[in-house]
Amino acid sequence: MAAMKPPAPYLPVPYPALSQADQEGLSDLYIRGTPVNTLRAYERDLLYVTAWKAARFSTALDWPEAEATALAFILDHARDLNEAPGTDVARETAEALIAQGLRKSLTCPAPSTLDRRIASWLAFHRMKNLTSPFGTPQVKQARSKARRAAARPPAPKSQHPITRDILEQLLTTCRGRRQDCRDRAILMLGWASGGRRRSEITGLMREDVSCKEFDDKGLVWLSLLETKTTIKGETPRLVLKGRAAQALVHWIEVAQIRDGPLFRPISKADRVLTRRLSPDAIYQIVKHRLKLAGLPEDFASPHGLRSGFLTQAALDGAPIQAAMRLSLHRSMVQAQKYYDDVDIAENPAADLLG
Template sequence: MLIDFVGVLAENSCNLPRGARMSQPPAPHLPASPPALSEHDQEALHDLYVRGTPQNTLRAYERDLIYITAWKRARSSAADAAFAKTLQWPERQDMALKFILDHTRDLDKAPLNDPARHVAEALIEQGLRKSLACPAPSTLDRRIASWRAFHRMKNLESPFDAPLIKQARAKGRKAAAKAPAPKSAHPITREVLEAMLATCDGSLRGIRDRALLMLGWASGGRRRSEITRLMFEDISLKEFEAKGLIWLQLVESKTTLKGETPRLVLKGRAAQALVHWIEVAEITEGGLFRAISKSDRVLPRQLSPDAVYQIVRKRLSHAGYPKGFASPHGLRSGFLTQAALDGAPIQAAMRLSLHRSMMQAQKYYDDVDVAENPAADLLG
């Protein structure tokens, strides 16, 4: 039987307590199958969607559908109570327009009796919204993209494709436009990284943190989730003794699907630090980076992405940098920034960072080029 992800999740999403989320990942949704499809073909179609939908996308669908359903229930008037119990397929255009209007202005400046403000306050109380401030255009774009995807899954036209609504979205994007905040206040360049590594002592925790930071930086600026998902089985030590190389095979990344991620290489000090950690922690299988007890004993539990955040924050603090100086994304931005400073070709840096777009990686090179541009010194 095919699982109607959108329908099932929509029915349960608003019954969650404040701050709660679904305990299990959402089941992949499939479009309504043509009546002529046999049960065997339906199962094949289901399998196709399971294999073709990244887990990160499913988690985004889950979060967006929970938010959209909660917003609609709170936004609908008493006259629309029955209509608001579940999402409609296709959704009404007036509801789609209200969604855009409610999310393209600062509601803290709205009158206290403004319906949109009431809804936002209700969502904040449920832990689904952080503040009354206007959400980032990218956040709204993602939620609309999910809502449109839900319609495609049901083989229906989306209300967001209507000319008036498309124009309203474009105007709202311009009205709310602002310079995007960097994911890390500062890049963790080689100088910053060396200062962080200097705080790592010979304890198991110090050895682990050194290996984690060096791998995260030197392998191309890995994301937190990519670091913590690494298993011992994902690395190859066959060429370490002869060439000092370690090969990494990410199962998937934000920009690649399972089985499509190219191998990455780790060499030099970073490779040595990783091997040292593996040896002292006696890791022969399972998670590569693990929790360590207060008594400095390696535990079987893998680190979480939040643990990487705590490690970066702690090492920056020990190195004398102010609070909030950089986040784990600074490993990624720092790698590309350092590549630009050292004159490495952008294509070579992207080969390790796995950036999908040249434009995304180019901005780090542009910042360096502008700073070094002699035209910036014309005034002396």
């Protein structure tokens, strides 16, 4: 029997008592049971920590990893290296990672970035039934101190929210070609259904869309398999009304989509292809429409559809609970931030100086 290929570190370690077929089934179970975005993050983080250790210690990852390595990883990512001397080992390591395109700058990474990479490293150890060094008291304390030392206001995921007026400017750039029909449907669905994430938009299949009530009531129902805040099978249906529903139905008819991915690439000859649109394509679409509308390409990102929906809901006086029914925010605190920004701008106490 051929030797079984060792699984990736984010897949379960081989069990001697399992047959090769059962082991492959277990790995497949982990892949199917893990959100696609999480698997993607695992792969990126594995590439990063592997390159970091190779540059820092000229050696491969150990399983389990040494506590001293875990501490060094935290220390290297807990300070700004711009002022560090050129011979500083942390700076040399960071420069090597920048050269490989794995790190953007010598600036101290955001605490959330460090937390995510450590969480991935922890997950790799769990998959191998090993104890992670990041769980030891000293490393846990160092991690807590690093988080506090590097604390700063979180950068917005989109420079500006795409509120209704901005959305209207983007929609005016969508004229009559199939690409325009698709982009209009994407923008309107992404905004009007509660501010959908890129992966949620591109993950939609034709069978996830019900147009049975469109002719009589003007409603289109969406069934998301899962979102960042919900699990498979427990995501409530979402509804599109009015222009958003019309735009989506028009796209389905124009593209003649009867099954398979809902949103697809379009060739230069304006022909609809069969494969799924990638999440990165949503970023490119927003960037392209901003440019056509005469706005800076970095004015907003796809997350601006989500933040713009909630900001507009606050501006229009919609109850936050109603907005959350569509946005599917799990945390009231998180959704409240968009309402707070609107409320404080309208607070009469802010006008006391005149």
